[in-house]
Amino acid sequence: MTMKKEVCDAVNKQINAEFYSAYLYLSMAAYFESLSLKGFAQWMKTQAKEEEKHAMKLFDHVVDRDAKVMLDAIDKPKQEWKSTLAVLEEAYKHEQSITLRIHTLLDLARKEKDYAAEVLLHWFVAEQVEEEHSTLTILDQLKLLGDSRSGLLDLDRELGGRKD
Ligand code: OFO
Numbered sequence: 230m231t232m233k234k235e236v237c238d239a240v241n242k243q244i245n246a247e248f249y250s251a252y253l254y255l256s257m258a259a260y261f262e263s264l265s266l267k268g269f270a271q272w273m274k275t276q277a278k279e280e281e282k283h284a285m286k287l288f289d290h291v292v293d294r295d296a297k298v299m300l301d302a303i304d305k306p307k308q309e310w311k312s313t314l315a316v317l318e319e320a321y322k323h324e325q326s327i328t329l330r331i332h333t334l335l336d337l338a339r340k341e342k343d344y345a346a347e348v349l350l351h352w353f354v355a356e357q358v359e360e361e362h363s364t365l366t367i368l369d370q371l372k373l374l375g376d377s378r379s380g381l382l383d384l385d386r387e388l389g390g391r392k393d
Pocket residue numbers: 247250279280283323324327357360
């Protein structure tokens with residue numbers, strides 16, 4: 230069944246949002262590189278790759294449904310933050326906003342009886358639980374560290390181990 234225009238437009242918007250997420254996390258990686266926090270930078274670069282995979286999952290779905298992918302301009306991400314904590318706070322808030330978008334998209338797919346899109350979006354609902362959890366864990370750990378510089382470097386080393 231071909232996608233209805235409203236669903237197709239909304240999925241195309243989500244493709245853009247996922248690419249924006251990738252861009253935002255790359256910008257956060259660049260900020261961490263400027264502080265020589267290599268582990269945090271590595272974690273954010275890996276996160277950016279994840280976001281590209283999310284975008285491509287939606288891209289492929291639109292193609293498989295014989296509908297048209299319409300790529301739009303990606304907004305310019307923020308480039309400076311006042312602290313490591315501020316970056317993680319923003320990353321967590323961003324993931325919460327993406328979760329909301331996915332839920333709204335799922336509501337639309339249900340309303341339009343687009344069962345194929347609904348199945349795909351169930352994957353995204355579960356993925357967002359992971360995305361929020363992993364970001365919140367780092368945020369909580371940073372809060373526990375307070376002003377400890379050695380603690381920050383330990384966490385940086387740990388985050389540098391992220392491969393996917
Ligand atoms: Fe695509 O999950 Fe994060 O934003």
